[in-house]
Amino acid sequence: MELTRCLLIFPFLLVAAFAQCPASNQLKSESGEKVCARMFEHSSYYYDQSCTGKYLDAMNGDDFPFIPLGWNNRISSLVVSNRCELLVWSISPKRGSKRRFTGVVYHLKEVQKGLFGNWNDSISSYYCTCK
Numbered sequence: 001m002e003l004t005r006c007l008l009i010f011p012f013l014l015v016a017a018f019a020q021c022p023a024s025n026q027l028k029s030e031s032g033e034k035v036c037a038r039m040f041e042h043s044s045y046y047y048d049q050s051c052t053g054k055y056l057d058a059m060n061g062d063d064f065p066f067i068p069l070g071w072n073n074r075i076s077s078l079v080v081s082n083r084c085e086l087l088v089w090s091i092s093p094k095r096g097s098k099r100r101f102t103g104v105v106y107h108l109k110e111v112q113k114g115l116f117g118n119w120n121d122s123i124s125s126y127y128c129t130c131k
């Protein structure tokens with residue numbers, strides 16, 4: 001009886017404790033403003049532990065040919081708000097590979113960049129817009 005109860009409750013607790021990536025319709029700044037995209041320092045092999053570490057918010061219309069200081073080649077996961085899109089480049093200013101993102105991206109490592117690369121720790125410029 002006790003064991004059964006544990007088995008039923010434990011998986012739910014794990015998900016609740018580690019669910020990290022916010023949903024695309026829940027991105028708000030501390031002042032309550034809608035955020036265009038939130039970019040995170042880390043990701044995890046486990047989907048429910050992604051979107052961790054420090055994060056960088058892009059607001060609607062933010063256009064950064066040079067990503068803010070300290071963030072170059074550092075972003076590993078990201079979430080783009082509903083009806084918004086994030087354009088990124090691998091080299092500043094807006095050079096190299098280019099990619100458009102929407103929705104939740106748990107692992108930039110799994111997004112192919114060019115023939116052999118991937119987008120983990122590879123974003124150097126961005127432009128975020130919402131409709």
Ligand SMILES: [Ca+2]
Nearest residue numbers: 041074075076
């Ligand atoms: Ca990283």
